[in-house]
Amino acid sequence: MSEDYKSMWEKLGLDLEAHDMLLNVLGKGYQDIFLSQKDRPEGMGYFDFVMSEVHGLRIKELMDEKDQGRKIIGSYCVFVPEEIALAANATLVGLCAGADFAMEEVEKYVPRNTCALIKSSFGFKLGKVCPYLEATDMVVGENTCDGKKKAYETLKDLVSNLYVMDLPQVKSPMGRELLKKEYYRFKEAVESLTGKTITVESLKQGIDTVNAKRKAIHRLSLLRKENPAPISGLDALLANQVFFYDNPKRFTESVNKICDELEIRIQNKQGVFSEKTPRVLLSGCPMAVPNWKLPWLIESSGAVIVGEESCVGERGTRNLTNDSGRTVEELMEALVDRYFKVDCAIFTPNPDRLSHIKEMAKTYRADGVIHYSLQFCQPYLMESMPIEKALEDNNIPTLRIETDYSMEDAGQLKTRLEAFIEQLK
Ligand code: SF4
Numbered sequence: 568m569s570e571d572y573k574s575m576w577e578k579l580g581l582d583l584e585a586h587d588m589l590l591n592v593l594g595k596g597y598q599d600i601f602l603s604q605k606d607r608p609e610g611m612g613y614f615d616f617v618m619s620e621v622h623g624l625r626i627k628e629l630m631d632e633k634d635q636g637r638k639i640i641g642s643y644c645v646f647v648p649e650e651i652a653l654a655a656n657a658t659l660v661g662l663c664a665g666a667d668f669a670m671e672e673v674e675k676y677v678p679r680n681t682c683a684l685i686k687s688s689f690g691f692k693l694g695k696v697c698p699y700l701e702a703t704d705m706v707v708g709e710n711t712c713d714g715k716k717k718a719y720e721t722l723k724d725l726v727s728n729l730y731v732m733d734l735p736q737v738k739s740p741m742g743r744e745l746l747k748k749e750y751y752r753f754k755e756a757v758e759s760l761t762g763k764t765i766t767v768e769s770l771k772q773g774i775d776t777v778n779a780k781r782k783a784i785h786r787l788s789l790l791r792k793e794n795p796a797p798i799s800g801l802d803a804l805l806a807n808q809v810f811f812y813d814n815p816k817r818f819t820e821s822v823n824k825i826c827d828e829l830e831i832r833i834q835n836k837q838g839v840f841s842e843k844t845p846r847v848l849l850s851g852c853p854m855a856v857p858n859w860k861l862p863w864l865i866e867s868s869g870a871v872i873v874g875e876e877s878c879v880g881e882r883g884t885r886n887l888t889n890d891s892g893r894t895v896e897e898l899m900e901a902l903v904d905r906y907f908k909v910d911c912a913i914f915t916p917n918p919d920r921l922s923h924i925k926e927m928a929k930t931y932r933a934d935g936v937i938h939y940s941l942q943f944c945q946p947y948l949m950e951s952m953p954i955e956k957a958l959e960d961n962n963i964p965t966l967r968i969e970t971d972y973s974m975e976d977a978g979q980l981k982t983r984l985e986a987f988i989e990q991l992k
């Protein structure tokens with residue numbers, strides 16, 4: 568950390584000793600996984616800086632925003648519309664849950680066989696190591712999978728400002744109506760938190776800010792269809808992860824800057840891996856910071872990741888919101904239209920996801936798909952089987968991986984990945 572942030576962390580109620588431990592592990596992991604890569608685009612320097620200040624400068628910025636009367640809202644899911652938060656003078660941050668922490672304590676609250684993502688969100692709270700969570704004025708949970716739904720009932724006792732949003736499970740007119748009602752309820756809750764009424768202008772501006780972020784990420788994604796790949800999957804994943812907590816305007820500018828650089832790389836046929844490197848699409852559960860295990864194993868086993876069909880990736884960022892509405896109601900309809908297309912595995916049936924995986928495999932010229940499920944994640948584990956079958960029927964080699972955040976299975980995973988990558992060659 569380039570400044571002494573200790574008093575800020577102390578004020579937020581963090582356990583400084585445990586927090587130091589987390590930062591040390593994070594720093595070491597980042598060094599080994601990201602900084603050891605060769606030929607990285609220069610623009611990644613920005614993301615290296617963001618990561619080095621992830622609990623420092625960004626938190627300081629949020630605290631300054633709070634001092635000026637802005638509210639901070641934390642979210643665990645891409646169904647929580649950032650546009651509404653921005654329109655009501657609030658900042659939305661994704662609460663990452665990508666590492667095991669305080670597991671012994673966590674297992675006093677949720678069963679052992681709960682997915683790592685849910686356990687991690689409890690661990691960060693119980694271990695008092697997440698300054699984002701502690702800086703929030705409201706934390707939004709959502710009724711998505713059964714694990715999360717039930718976990719929020721318990722988390723409510725630990726997080727006093729938890730707000731739970733209900734979500735549909737079926738893409739029917741009734742499902743859409745439920746989403747619309749919930750977005751209106753959320754809008755009212757945010758307005759009452761900030762004391763600011765959302766207007767046509769403020770909502771339009773919120774939509775445009777988030778659309779710009781998404782457009783920049785789309786631009787980056789499309790450049791990855793080139794061969795040789797101009798950027799590693801790890802670095803692209805990092806940009807997708809930072810999407811959730813950086814200042815939106817600065818993030819958009821930084822991603823566009825990398826894209827300018829990548830366009831020059833592409834003209835010069837300069838890649839991060841050779842042209843012959845097998846290209847894989849990663850599909851499945853979201854990968855929150857600092858969950859970098861699988862991409863790191865894939866890219867250190869001789870393949871390059873060319874796309875992420877994930878909420879921290881294209882499932883979360885594709886589709887822009889139509890901003891042409893002339894009333895708050897019309898803009899809210901556009902938001903519901905946009906978010907109702909998110910093809911999370913909690914929906915039943917969920918045919919759009921398979922179509923999207925096939926479309927992505929084609930667009931990014933992937934030689935194969937690696938399907939990633941967290942252990943005990945029923946929705947994605949259940950979908951992984953028919954998806955594997957359908958992809959294989961379409962001559963797209965597919966490997967199903969089920970894992971967690973620990974490094975215990977790293978050796979075994981590497982062996983399976985190497986065999987799959989060999990097959991792709
Ligand atoms: S996978 Fe589903 S529940 Fe998880 S963040 Fe994505 S949309 Fe939300």
Ligand code: SF4
Nearest residue numbers: 682684712714852944
């Ligand atoms: S990874 Fe699966 S089980 Fe875990 S929160 Fe997401 S959808 Fe639920």
